[in-house]
Each structure stands twice: as C-alpha cells, then as structure tokens.
Amino acid sequence: MGKHFFHQLWQWSLTILRLTLSDGGGFRPRKRLGYLLGFGLALGLPLTLAAPLVAQPSPEPSLSNQVTYTYGAGNGPATWTGSSSVSLGLGLVDPFGQLLGCGGSPLPNYLGFTVALYEPLPGDPLQTELGALVSLTPTELPNNPNNSVPGGLAPNTTNANPYSLSTQGTYNFLFDAARGQVDVGRTYLLVVTPPAGTSYLQRRLKLQIVGNNSGVVTYRATSLDGQPITAAGATQIDQQTVQVNDAAQVGLQLSALTLVTTLCNSRQMQLAKSGDRAVAQPGDTVIYRIVVRNQTDIALQNVAFTDTLPLGFRLVVGSARAAIADQPYPVQVSQSNSTVEFQVDTAVSLPVGEALSLVYAAQLTPDAVRGTGRNSALVTARRSDTGALLRDGPASHRLRIDPGLLSDCGTLIGRVFEDLNFDGEQQTGEPGLPNAVIFLDDGNRITTDERGIFSLANVLPGYRSGTLDPLSVPGYELTPNRVFMERNSASRLVHLAPGGMVRMNFGVRPQAQLGGGQND
Incomplete structure (x- = not known):
C-alpha cells in the first residue's frame, strides 16, 4: 500500500508540474536560460510500509518541482522523511509584448511590421542612438532534447532579431543570462518599424535592466518618441515610463500611434x-x-x-x-x-x-x-x-x-563749444563750433548746426558713446577738464534711459593756447 501511495504521489507531482508550465491548456517543455516562477508543495502524511524508504538527496537545480513527505511505520517511534523532485534545465528570460492601436485593440493587419532589439551606440551618453543589433541565442520549437539548442517560445520560436510580427501582433525575445544579457545596467533599444509606404511612424523604446533578484528580472521601458506606452496590468496607457516587475510574466504593450481610419493617424x-x-x-x-x-x-x-x-x-x-x-x-x-x-x-x-x-x-x-x-x-x-x-x-x-505714442527710444543732445574755463559746460561768452562731427558707437554721424548744437532722436536706450572727429574742427583740440577727470578723453559715455534724454558735450580750445595752458 505504501509503495502504491508513493507512486501516486509521484504522479501528482508530475501533474502539478504540467499545470505549472502549461500555456493555454497545452504542455510545452521550455529550456529557457532565464527563470520561470517555480511551484513548491510540502505534504506531511502518515504511511504504513512493509520496508523503510530512504530519502534520496537531489542536487539543487535552477528550477525544481518538489514533494516532501514524512511517515511512520505502524505505531513505532521511527519516522522517515524524504522528498521527490523534478528539475528542469531552464535559462532564458523573455520580455514579451504586443503592438496595439490607440484604443488598446489589435491592429487589423500586422503584415510588414518588424520589431528589433539594438544595442545603444557606443559613446552615446544618453544611450538613445541605435548601435548594432543585439546578438540573441538561437532557439527551436519544438524542442529537440538531443541537441544543445534551447527550446524557444511562440511566436518568435527561433529568437530571431529582427522579428516580423505575427498575425496577432505579439513578439518576444529571449535574453541569455549566461551571456550577461540580464545583468543590472544593461540597456537595449526596442524599435518597431512599420511597412514602407504607409502612414505608420516608427516607434522607439529604451529598455533598462534595473534589477535581477533570484531570477526575477526587472526592466524599465522608456518611450523615446514621446508617445505613451503601457505594461499589461501595471500602468495607465498615458504613462511614458513603466517598470515591469517580472519579465517572464508581464507583457509590454506598445500603443501604435499615427495610424489611419479607425486607428490613430500622425496628428490626432x-x-x-x-x-x-x-x-x-x-x-x-x-x-x-x-x-x-x-x-x-x-x-x-x-x-x-x-x-x-x-x-x-x-x-x-x-x-x-x-x-x-x-x-x-x-x-x-x-x-x-x-x-x-x-x-x-x-x-x-x-x-x-x-x-x-x-x-x-x-x-x-x-x-x-x-x-x-x-x-x-x-x-x-x-x-x-x-x-x-x-x-x-x-x-x-x-x-x-507699434509703439504709437510710447517708445523705448530716447533723445541725445549736446554741444561742441570753445571751453574757456575748462569745466566742460558752456557758459555765456563761450561760442559754439559749427559743422563739428560726432560719431556714435552704432555708426551714426552727427553734425552740429551754426551754434554748435546737435540732437538725435529715436536713439536706442542703454549705454551710448560718442567721439568728436578732430578733422572736423581744424585748429582746435579737446580742452582738459579740471572738474571731471572722466571727461579728459576723446569719447563721451552716457546712459540713455528708455524714453529719456541725455546730454553729450565736447569742450575744445584753439591749438594756439597750448603753451598758455601749461602756465595757467
């Protein structure tokens, strides 16, 4: 009876394993180099056996389905404990997803759509420019246990990159953990390319591996084209960045924008x-x-x-x-x-x-x-x-x-005169010099009238400078200013406020007074 029960227990274990790995009711063995969620079961049952059963140790696999049992023989004090397990050589992790329309429904036709994984361009600090295609480990389906090729997953059974979308618009890529493809920090660029000659636009997403804890790979998907993305059962459709907590259990959905008719066009x-x-x-x-x-x-x-x-x-x-x-x-x-x-x-x-x-x-x-x-x-x-x-x-x-009655521009006025008392200001008895020329910093040329006076309207505000042309006042030179040392220069610097007025004077004296000026 005990042997029959243990045999029945072994059959239960295999049945549970098939249910765990089944997809849509069908059993498909998977040699995946990543990680799937394991299923464990612990039982404590009293059994009566004619002979003792010795527990057999099993090596620790990457994934195991294990049954633990404890039983006693009759009313005696002795008990036996053991376990039975089935291990699978698993090793691939696959982020999978689906291309959808704006309303979240499948597209009417996926013919010509391709999905590809790229490495970022080396040296790109933002990791947004396309580099080489990611080298993925080839797979097969159905799986041949007599070769070293891992078993694949539908729809991309051979782990092709790029991959042409199926009629359902689904895709998947299997990352090889042994090649470091699920190491934290790895970055990939997912590119969805529409058929040529259509109104579809290309989509680009950046996938970043941000966590790998006991086989549960966490990656972040960021939209590079500004269009919304979503992860199945995790985020809203208008989020541009989502974090998927288990790459083998949650699908990444792309909302294909810029579609026509019942879908989104290029400008919604x-x-x-x-x-x-x-x-x-x-x-x-x-x-x-x-x-x-x-x-x-x-x-x-x-x-x-x-x-x-x-x-x-x-x-x-x-x-x-x-x-x-x-x-x-x-x-x-x-x-x-x-x-x-x-x-x-x-x-x-x-x-x-x-x-x-x-x-x-x-x-x-x-x-x-x-x-x-x-x-x-x-x-x-x-x-x-x-x-x-x-x-x-x-x-x-x-x-x-149109400034109308209001203007930022100001007015510049001034004189060129014979400065007799060397103070830089014109007083009674200090005549002006006609036809003297002043050059402004913006290139404007101003000529004084017969009284030595000049004015210029609509001058842009700010700091403005002007210089007296010595050739326009022959026989004269600039008078040294004994009141303001700043004016002992051939130039004048003034600050013109918006809509304001400022004065720019130049005092000169006859060159014949050079000797007399030194004795004053």
Missing part, C-alpha cells in the same frame, strides 16, 4: 491659433482664437489649453468663451504670471471630426513694446475609450507692436 488633434489683427499699439485690445479639431476615431474629453502671453500682454478677465458648432460651454481660467490655463467643462465631449473654438481677449500695456508679440498655445485632451492623453502644439501668432 489639429491646433490652430489666430488673432483679429496683425499690428497693435499699447492700449489696444486683441482678440485671440484657438481652434482644436478632433482627428481621431473616438470622442475626446477633458480638453484644456495652455497659452503663454507675450511680455506686456494682460488677459481681459471674463473674456474667455468656448464653443462647439456655435454651442457655448463654460471655461475655467487660471493664470500664473504669463501662463494662462483654459479648462473646458469636463462634461464636454468633442465629437470625431468636430472643432472646439476658444476665444479670449488680451490688452497691450506699455511693456509690450519690449516683447516679441509672439503668443503660443498648447492643447491636451483624453480619449473617451482608453483615457490616453493626447497633445498638440505649439500653435503661435505673431503680433507686430
């Missing part, structure tokens, strides 16, 4: 921005219009606009209006410095092919003449089926600012 929303005028002056009010059109296959919700006002533009409170096909909807406005957020009522749904218009007013202040006049806007919305976050923009409008 179309954003445009315009203004009611091309030129404005400080004090004017400008009306801006932002229009977003739904080009997906599903209604959009939670539409929000982010607008950046130019310098000197002020939002007119209460001016924001939103509408779809002349149907108005409430808008919630919040502002932080020059950034304005327009949140359309969350209950509003933007139908397929329809456009939502946002209109608001902004008033120009005198500071607007110092800005660029460029106004840019962004838009975000979520798909009503999956909640995927969509973005578009920026869309901008450039308004030319």
Whole structure:
C-alpha cells in the first residue's frame, strides 16, 4: 500500500508540474536560460510500509518541482522523511509584448511590421542612438532534447532579431543570462518599424535592466518618441515610463500611434491659433482664437489649453468663451504670471471630426513694446475609450507692436563749444563750433548746426558713446577738464534711459593756447 501511495504521489507531482508550465491548456517543455516562477508543495502524511524508504538527496537545480513527505511505520517511534523532485534545465528570460492601436485593440493587419532589439551606440551618453543589433541565442520549437539548442517560445520560436510580427501582433525575445544579457545596467533599444509606404511612424523604446533578484528580472521601458506606452496590468496607457516587475510574466504593450481610419493617424488633434489683427499699439485690445479639431476615431474629453502671453500682454478677465458648432460651454481660467490655463467643462465631449473654438481677449500695456508679440498655445485632451492623453502644439501668432505714442527710444543732445574755463559746460561768452562731427558707437554721424548744437532722436536706450572727429574742427583740440577727470578723453559715455534724454558735450580750445595752458 505504501509503495502504491508513493507512486501516486509521484504522479501528482508530475501533474502539478504540467499545470505549472502549461500555456493555454497545452504542455510545452521550455529550456529557457532565464527563470520561470517555480511551484513548491510540502505534504506531511502518515504511511504504513512493509520496508523503510530512504530519502534520496537531489542536487539543487535552477528550477525544481518538489514533494516532501514524512511517515511512520505502524505505531513505532521511527519516522522517515524524504522528498521527490523534478528539475528542469531552464535559462532564458523573455520580455514579451504586443503592438496595439490607440484604443488598446489589435491592429487589423500586422503584415510588414518588424520589431528589433539594438544595442545603444557606443559613446552615446544618453544611450538613445541605435548601435548594432543585439546578438540573441538561437532557439527551436519544438524542442529537440538531443541537441544543445534551447527550446524557444511562440511566436518568435527561433529568437530571431529582427522579428516580423505575427498575425496577432505579439513578439518576444529571449535574453541569455549566461551571456550577461540580464545583468543590472544593461540597456537595449526596442524599435518597431512599420511597412514602407504607409502612414505608420516608427516607434522607439529604451529598455533598462534595473534589477535581477533570484531570477526575477526587472526592466524599465522608456518611450523615446514621446508617445505613451503601457505594461499589461501595471500602468495607465498615458504613462511614458513603466517598470515591469517580472519579465517572464508581464507583457509590454506598445500603443501604435499615427495610424489611419479607425486607428490613430500622425496628428490626432489639429491646433490652430489666430488673432483679429496683425499690428497693435499699447492700449489696444486683441482678440485671440484657438481652434482644436478632433482627428481621431473616438470622442475626446477633458480638453484644456495652455497659452503663454507675450511680455506686456494682460488677459481681459471674463473674456474667455468656448464653443462647439456655435454651442457655448463654460471655461475655467487660471493664470500664473504669463501662463494662462483654459479648462473646458469636463462634461464636454468633442465629437470625431468636430472643432472646439476658444476665444479670449488680451490688452497691450506699455511693456509690450519690449516683447516679441509672439503668443503660443498648447492643447491636451483624453480619449473617451482608453483615457490616453493626447497633445498638440505649439500653435503661435505673431503680433507686430507699434509703439504709437510710447517708445523705448530716447533723445541725445549736446554741444561742441570753445571751453574757456575748462569745466566742460558752456557758459555765456563761450561760442559754439559749427559743422563739428560726432560719431556714435552704432555708426551714426552727427553734425552740429551754426551754434554748435546737435540732437538725435529715436536713439536706442542703454549705454551710448560718442567721439568728436578732430578733422572736423581744424585748429582746435579737446580742452582738459579740471572738474571731471572722466571727461579728459576723446569719447563721451552716457546712459540713455528708455524714453529719456541725455546730454553729450565736447569742450575744445584753439591749438594756439597750448603753451598758455601749461602756465595757467
């Protein structure tokens, strides 16, 4: 009876192992060089045997299915303990995934799609440029136990790289732990290439091995194209970075954007921005219009606009209006410095092919003449089926600012005169010199009038310098200034405030007074 029970126990063990490794009800042996989740069972049963059973030790495999038993013989004090196990030579870890449409459903046709794993380009600090294809260990399915080729997994049974997608859009690659391919710190680039001549765009993700604890490989998938990715059962669809805790149990799903018809095209929303005028002056009010059109296959919700006002533009409170096909909807406005957020009522749904218009007013202040006049806007919305976050923009409008009565420019005035008392200022009895020439730092040339006076309007503000041309005042030279040593130079440096006025004087004396000046 004891032998029959032990034989039955062995059959239970094999049955449990088949259930553990079965996929969809079918048993497939796998010689994987990574790790699968093991299954352990401990039993304590009283058995009556005619002869004692000696426990047989087994070597510690990479994966084992083990039964532990304890029994006693009759009412005697002796007990026996042993175990029975089945070990498998396992060794491959596979991150697997599926290419999906925007709504999370399979694509209608996967013909021509390929998925490939690349090494990062050597020397690239960001590890985002493609290098060589990853050399993967070849596999086979069905597995031949008489050769050294590991057993593969469907759909990529030979572990090909690149791999052409199957009709279900699934893919898998087996990493060889013996070759260090699942070591912490390894980085790979996953590239999904669509068929040539279609509207599909290539997708790129960076896979980083961030953990390898007792065969459970943890890797992080980061989108390099800005489009959302998801891991099955782990994250939301609009996350760009996900962490998969077990590469052999959780699938990485890619949302294939830029698809046509019932899928996502290259531009799921179309954003445009315009203004009611091309030129404005400080004090004017400008009306801006932002229009977003739904080009997906599903209604959009939670539409929000982010607008950046130019310098000197002020939002007119209460001016924001939103509408779809002349149907108005409430808008919630919040502002932080020059950034304005327009949140359309969350209950509003933007139908397929329809456009939502946002209109608001902004008033120009005198500071607007110092800005660029460029106004840019962004838009975000979520798909009503999956909640995927969509973005578009920026869309901008450039308004030319006419200063009108207000201007940043200033006025420069001055004199060239005969300085008799060497103080640099003209007093009564100190005549001006006509036709004297002054050169400014920006290249402008100024000539004095018959009284030695000059002026120049519309001069840009800031530090400006001017130099007297000695050839324009023959027989004269600059007078030494006994009051301000800074003016003992052929140049004058002045600071012109925006919209202000500043003076630049040049005192000269006849060259015949050189000797007399030394005796003064």
